[in-house]
Amino acid sequence: MPKDSGIGASSKRREDVRFLTGVGNYTDDINMHGQTYAYFLRSEVAHGKINNLDIADASAMPGVLKIFTADDLTAAGGVPCGWQVTDRFGNPMQEPKHPILAEGKVRHVGDPIACVVAETLEQARDAAEAIELDIEELEAVIDMKAALNDGATKVHDDLDNNLCYDWGFVEENRDAVDEAIKNAHHVTTLELTNNRLVPNPMEPRVAIGDYSRGKDEYTLYTTSQNPHVIRLLMGAFVLSIPEHKLRVVAPDVGGGFGSKIYHYAEEAMVTFASKVVNRPVKWTCSRSEAFVSDAHGRDHVTKIELAMDENHMFTAVRTETYANMGAYLSTFAPSIPTWLHGTLMAGNYKTPLVYVNVKAVFTNTVPVDAYRGAGRPEATYQLERVVDKAARELGVDPAELRRKNFIKPEEFPYQTPVAVVYDTGNYHATLDKGLEMVDYANFDKRVAESKARGKLRGLGIAHFIEACGIAPSNLVGQLGARAGLYESATVRVNATGGLVVMTGSHSHGQGHETSFAQVVADMIGIDENMVEIVHGDTNNAPMGMGTYGSRSIAVGGSAMVRATEKIIAKAKKVASHLLEASEGDIELKDGAFSVAGTDKSITWGEVCLAAYVPHNYPLEDLEPGLEETAFYDPSNFTYPSGAYICEVEVDEETGKVDILGFTAADDFGNVINPMIVEGQVHGGVAQGIGQAMLENTVYDENGQLLTGSYMDYAMPRAADVPNFSVDHSCVTPCTHNPLGVKGCGEAGAIGSPPAVVNAVIDALHRGGHTHVEHIDMPVSPARVWAAINNK
Amino acid sequence: MHNFELVKPTTVEEAVAALQGDDAQPLSGGQTLIPTMKQRLAGSEQLVSLTGIASMQGVTISGSTITIGGATTHATVSAEVAATYPALSALAGRIGDPAVRNRGTIGGSVANNDPAACYPSAVLASGATVVTNSREIAADDFFQGMFATDLEEGEIITAVRFPVPEKASYQKFEQPASRFSLVGVFVAKFADGVRVAVTGAGEDGVFRWAEAEAALSANFSAAAVEALDLPSEALITDLHGTAEYRAHLIKVLTKRGVNEAV
């Protein structure tokens, strides 16, 4: 029975009222008294030496308050990196300085050189055009493998070479994996590229720095997924502002997909500038600028080998990946191809031996960091592609090969050979569910129907696993994280019974204001509308780590549950006093406290009022008030998984692929709001289809971005995606968080790309084009046609 | 965007006069010009808006001739020629999105002669006449290569006059990002022969495919095209498709156009 409120109910998203009626409050909606405008002069070349940067004439232009260059920032630190990876020889990664403004050299198209602050944006732009800039162009390093050649031009002169790290995992298994592959009955090999993506959230980045001379305090308004993290990184490492003198506000944020996790140079620049010019300084990124200044995603080149025995059981997986870091290390960049990628290379399978090698490379391109899924889509893509290819080579059903190698339901908790322990899962159930939803048994009939219309039909399966909830602080600390990864919540009950929950999680499209309220209301048994969720302001919420890695409900939600439990425990003490009963006999149900076995009861509101008007109150034993804070640090990641199945039709003549159906059968553990979960899957799958079919970031050999606008960078649109069939009825609750939830934010983007590509390859094989083993994403018409025709 | 003066004449004569000034340029729907000005890649000191000139608005159908005012939007064209010239209506109805179709105009599109634009193929395949404030230009003389036309400085397209073919079809294969044509083929069958114009593919912009025209004039069937091979020299190679792929698409789309012509 669907519920109509609380946990499990599809409550309508309350935040949508303001988003859909145009009364949201995004950073660009904020306009301050005396506000000035910042404009960044950015490099037009990928690699160059600044021979002359003369701002004298430009500084005299109308409306200009100040033009900043690196010379003004000598006291500031570089933009920090939040994760240190240790290479397979035990050495720390090479970590270059990432200056706020270029120091003598530019290293990618879009690298900021100067920041003009003026009365109006147009004046700032005019002045930027008047800056005299002489850059001596240097050879650009674009191709990752070429970047590692001896004698290759270096992106950073002070590093040994362009190799950030050479990482091996699990290093002790290296020889055993080699041996297993050598002795295997069959080895399937695949080389593939995980295409570089530009994140493109609907709202471009914006930052406003506001310095208060009266209080010697700074406020930064910014489009961030984690304002506390920005406060910590920028305050401590860049501008040396103590946290009590720095407030960071991330109001409504229009999508992030990872790209708004990081601390960016522009944030530090406007904050710093606001003190110098003693006025608020606003920077609004244009869409064109976002293409060359938002951290990009993916960009892996991989070779994967899958070894099997005569019974088709997987015996080993070996992968070698080149991961593009771009010109500088963005906040979490080093962790993405390593810990968020290597630890997932067992997938859903019982493969006993896994070895993952990753070479992270500096190039003269925009920095690369997490993008929806972050490392896990890269792992899933190669694994699910190679399993598909193996099934074809062995002549077996791809669903059957997967089923055979899956970890069995009774084998959980399951220790993988890549460090992590999967707490729960039932991959057979999700795969069977997905196959039932697509009517797998009758697929051949649909193939014949398509054939009659002159089209090739194909079906592709992918079964993904991800690690979410990022995660136990002590573990990530050992792995090189320079931050903790708990979450916090403060639950403040007001005297008349309403609640405000201040969470360190940040909502930028996920609907937390609705689903978080459902949880708290359900625990107390009151109406959801009595609970307000507040987030995005370091002055309100306790120190929190923010939203990414599908961690909000699993970690932030758990913190909120813990704080609410404390509230309930204290409220029961108050109730026991008011009801003159012993605390152990007090029960809370439907918003009322009662004494077990009696008809004595008192309402939630009465207890709250007593806590704030403590006339009849056990003051000697209990503090007045009803406000509690909890920090929650999970003991493990969570492991959502699911079967993603795509059906396509290929037009042989033109190479055009149409997606006819897309089915997702997920195990997200317990689900708080099914409608919101379904929406998260829809969005994720749409992005996954975008990656698989349309999106690609192309640099030419000189480091010019050829896909720098929507004229050449293809975003998915409504007509590019089918109606989705989504299910999450297969539930194995997470065992180590109080809600039993696993997280659903990234799943769609992780599971869908291999399903799409597998479907296209399947269609081509069914159509007799058996020479086509692989097509790199995006599987554009031109690429499909070229593959069919061996071009 | 740099500052500029905007003039809003109500007659062609006023517009022509306003365009005599230094650094003046016509502005029609602004769907091409305004974005480039915002990026500071183009711009003039004076923009002369053409959309307030009544004589440049609307569609007149007389016998088998359609005359479309230079400042008529794609949406209006699509609606008004639906019965008389369905292929042209379909072309106009698939340009960009509703916002673009309700601002962008035929004159702006033809004057701009973007190598991937749709209208130039219709103008060329129909053997249409481009009418300006001072003369009439045959389509075959008008298009002069990528973004280049026979228009002189300050000359305005006031109308485009289309003879209506017996049947025609526009086949647009979209470039995945811009949704302009990666290749577009317009096939038009007249009593005295067939014209085939190709957009999106030529290094010199829109062009006629003479071999296909000859073959189809003799035998208007897809089979007639089958035997032809369009060389890929002089075709565009870019990140969305090679010259070879474009050559192949031209043939496929021509055949489809013949099959679907109405």
Ligand SMILES: Cc1cc2nc3c(=O)[nH]c(=O)nc-3n(C[C@H](O)[C@H](O)[C@H](O)COP(=O)(O)OP(=O)(O)OC[C@H]3O[C@@H](n4cnc5c(N)ncnc54)[C@H](O)[C@@H]3O)c2cc1C
């Ligand atoms: C999102 C988007 C998608 C699009 N998709 C397509 C598509 O699929 N297919 C397609 O064909 N086009 C497409 N376009 C282009 C669109 O059709 C433009 O409207 C058209 O190319 C220009 O027409 P305009 O009236 O907007 O001209 P403007 O932008 O006003 O002017 C363009 C140029 O022509 C000059 N000019 C304008 N009118 C005249 C005139 N009467 N005489 C002489 N010179 C003149 C101007 O000075 C300027 O140089 C798209 C545009 C956008 C923004």
